[in-house]
Amino acid sequence: MGTLAAKDSIIAGQIVTFHGDPFFMPPEDAVKVAHGAVLIQNGRIAKIADIKTLGEQYPNAMLTDHGDAVITPGFIDAHAHYPQTGIIASWGKRLIDWLNTYTFPEEQRFGDATYARDIADLYLDFLLANGTTSVTSFCTIHPESVDALFEAAAKRGMRIVAGKTCMDRDTAPEGLRDTAQSAYDQSKTLLQRWHQNGRATYAITPRFSPTSTPEQLEALGALWAENPSCLMQTHLSEQTDEIEWVKSLYPEARDYLDTYEKFGLIGKGALFGHAIYLEPREIARLQDSGSSLIHCPTSNTFIGSGLFDMAARKADGLRVGLATDTGGGSSFSMLRTMAASYEIGQLRGTALHPAQLLWLATRGSAEAIHLEHEIGSIAVGLEADLTVIDLASTDAIAQRSSRAQTIWESVFPTIMMGDDRAIAQTYVMGRAMRSS
Ligand code: GUN
Ligand code: ZN
Secondary structure, eight states, rough: OOOOOOOOOEEEEEEEEESSTTSSSSSHEEEEEEEEEEEETTEEEEEOHHHHHHHHHHHTTEEEEEEEEEEEEEEEEEEGGGGGGGGGOOOOOOOOHHIIIIIIHHHGGGSHHHHHHHHHHHHHHHHTTTTTTEEEEOSSSHHHHHHHHHHHHHHHTTTEEEEEOOSSSSTOOOOOOOHHHHHHHHHHHHHHHHHHHHTTEEEEEOOOOOOOOHHHHHHHHHHHHHHTSSSEEEESSHHHHHHHHHHHHTTTTTHHHHHHTTOOOOTTTEEEEOOOOHHHHHHHHHHHHHEEEEEEEHHHHHHOOOOHHHHHHHHOOOOOEOOOOOBBSSSSSSHHHHHHHHHHHHHHHHOOOHHHHHHIIIIIHHHHHHHHTSSHHHHHHHSEEEEOOTSSSSSHHHHTTTTTTHHHHHHHHHHHHOOOGGGEEEEEEEEEHHHH
């Protein structure tokens, strides 16, 4: 006898399906929510139909009916720092002070593999409790921190993107510095170990140009050119004093983006966190290079960075993902992150539709990290990473959603007021990750 095939399963509820980008067509035509069921075979979505049809066609499949709960693609957090889990919600600083006071001391602890593994496990369990099935995370300069996260994700079967954070400039503390050569060598060893290993993707990760020398950016640009199927993640134009700092450290650069561009660190597969303050030249280069932007709204309000212009960047045709930026961001929850994105949109004069918010947290992030052929939608052939959302998870939400006239009116209170209590189940490759 060969090995037994995993049992087929059917999961039913109000299924979210995508029919286009809701920023470029009426949101309610682009994103549909309707009762239905998905058949999962070998961890992938094999069929989408009504529950009765699938039940009759696959009588031996294990059926879970979530009733009126909404089944979305698993949330994708497109930019986070898992080593900052322990310092989330640290008071009173702006970016550079916040890094020096809270972040760098904590990141120095990740040379200890046991500590790194403990935080990686804790962090991924927080994500699953919040309905997030994939994350793109920075690690620390320590290779141990990278192995810890990839191993923790593999143990849970999660699709993950991560990389060693490289910093070799004396703007970073001594215990948190590598060199141009060691950053290249260690990143290369790690990407050979982890890139496309199971569900893992490696991202070459210069932290940001203020903590790298030009030599290090050049070395990492070369490494990316040698390994173009990897992603590249960093930060861009998050705070105005950071931009001034970049100007003083790179006096020849035309603008912040140019410090990356000069070394081949832009293009398809480049992920730029924040990107709040952009010059027209930077927008043009981001567009024609096919780079992605990652919007981190709770971080931008928490650290006092500014208001990302979602409507303008989408109109520019850029790929934009959504992210927590833990622990500059103040929440592990992509529901809270969608709410913050809505609030920033309001302050910018654009009310984002709940369909747009849901799309950003799933398909938008998947497109930004170039994994839309595997995750981010409920569609035949994709991996069955699914999040089940209870639209009445608290009394306060229930009393509001009970008055709803439309599906979007009933979803929106959970986006604005929901937290991990709204996550009824999280499926990774069809496997339920939360005990009920
Ligand atoms: N810029 C460089 N490093 C970081 C970081 O860890 N968090 C945030 N929010 N911005 C950064
Ligand atoms: Zn960040």
